[in-house]
Amino acid sequence: MAKTFLVIAEAREGNLRQISLEALGAAHQSKNDDDKVAVLLVGHQITTLAQSLSAANEVYSIDHPDLQNYTPDHYYQALMQVINQIKPNAIYFGHTAIGRDLAPKIAAELDAGQISDVTSIEKNGDDVLFTRPIYAGKAFETRKFSAEPWVVTFRPNNIAKAEASLESEFHELDYAASSARHQVQDVVYKKAGAIDLSEANVIISGGRGVKSEQGFEPLQKLADLLGGAVGASRGACDAEYCDYSLQIGQTGKVVTPDLYIACGISGAIQHLAGMSQSKVIVAVNKDAEAPIFQVADYGIVGDLFDIVPLLQEKLEKELVK
Ligand SMILES: Cc1cc2nc3c(=O)[nH]c(=O)nc-3n(C[C@H](O)[C@H](O)[C@H](O)COP(=O)(O)OP(=O)(O)OC[C@H]3O[C@@H](n4cnc5c(N)ncnc54)[C@H](O)[C@@H]3O)c2cc1C
Known part of the structure; x- marks a missing residue:
């Protein structure tokens, strides 16, 4: 029997998040022709x-003022409204x-299995195999579900985006709003237009070696040149050189950019737990024995305050050619 793969898309500040197209890509990779x-x-x-959203056969939208900002209660009720209506075989976030x-809450409600933080997907006959890093990125495990429905979350920047352009059917649904236990009063964005760390293709990250808040300035300049975002180690956050929202690692954000400096x-x-899956890692450190060099594809032993401006100068010349 034909299956339905439901992808939960996300928007932020009027734009669709990249990960939504990646989750759609995962749905296309998972499905058989009739699905x-x-x-x-x-x-x-x-x-x-x-x-x-043209990469789906069916597009559902629920537009309501109560859904302007994320609240678990309202979003959960809106999602369950559609899930109860279309009874998907799989739900991708x-x-x-x-x-x-939301994924665990929905999985619990549906008594469904869940696999989180998946970085690759493979089809083996009718089975779909999901691979994810475990033990802070030191090993990978591959799992499949033994019963439907199933719920999966995909790590940003790992799955190819959906390219398909289908003749989609659109369904605008009313939100049968019920109560929520709390409401968002206000959302204050730290920096308008800043690139979301978890979706950035390039991340320039600073540690305790940057020595001060001002020490991040050359890193920010390089990130701006490369269209990237600035991240940090917990060492830099603890030293109050930057905000904790920039922290990458086990207790911070997990990122998989194309380039991590x-x-x-x-x-x-x-720290490695949050960035070791980056596609290309460059390390700049004045200590040649620093463990970061063990995961780096390219290592530069030197003072970052000499190296980063040099990189900036070289890249500026290359990029204007
Ligand atoms: C439960 C737990 C959770 C944690 N979660 C996280 C997490 O999510 N993320 C995280 O990052 N850490 C985390 N940590 C902390 C982690 O163990 C390290 O303490 C932290 O990552 C160190 O930060 P750092 O590399 O910036 O600082 P340091 O270890 O002090 O390293 C600074 C480096 O800068 C180099 N350096 C100094 N000056 C220069 C210069 N001028 N030019 C070039 N190089 C220079 C030095 O050689 C050194 O290698 C966690 C720890 C615990 C216990």
Whole structure:
């Protein structure tokens, strides 16, 4: 019997998050020819955005002022409304703050199995195999589900985005709003237009070696040049050189950019847990024995305050050619 793969899309500040297209890509990789891909976007004033989602057979949107900002109660009720209606065989989320919050709740409600933080997917006949890092990235495990429905979250920047352009059917649903135990009063964005660390293709990260808040300035300049974001080790956050929202690692954000440049970071295991899956890792450290060099593809032994401006100068010349 044909299956339905439901992808939960996310929007932020009027834009669709990249991970939504990646989760759609995962749905296309999982399905057989007869199966259907459905996508659901909930929020406020998101109908036009939902209509741009062309990589699904069915597009569902629920637009309501109560869904303007994420609250577990309202989003859960909106999602369950569609899940109860279409009874999907699989539900795919991004491994984002929202996905991590809602996926287990939905899985528990449906008595479904869940696999989190998946970085690759493979089809083996009718089976879908999900691989994810374990033990802080030191090993990988591959799992499959033995019963439906199943719930999966995908780590951003790992699965190829869906390219398909299908003739989708659009369904704009009313939100049968019920009560929520709390409401968001206000959302204050730290920096307008800043690139989301978990979706950035390039990350320039600073550790205790940057020595001060001002020490991050050359890193920010390089990130701006490369269209990337600035991240940090917990050492730098603890020293109050930057905000904890920049922390990468076991107790911070997990990132998988194409390029990760670690500046003045020793490479503690807890930091590696958040960045070791990056595609290309460059380490700049004045200590040639620093453990970060063991995971780096390219290592530069030297003072970051000499090296980062040099990289900036060289890259500026290369990029304007
Ligand atoms: C439960 C737990 C959870 C944790 N979670 C995290 C986490 O999520 N993320 C995280 O990052 N850490 C985490 N940590 C902390 C982690 O163990 C390390 O203490 C931390 O990562 C160290 O940060 P650092 O590399 O910036 O500092 P340090 O270890 O002090 O390293 C600084 C490095 O900078 C180099 N350096 C100094 N000056 C320069 C210069 N001018 N130019 C070039 N290099 C220079 C030094 O050679 C050194 O290698 C956690 C720890 C625990 C116990």
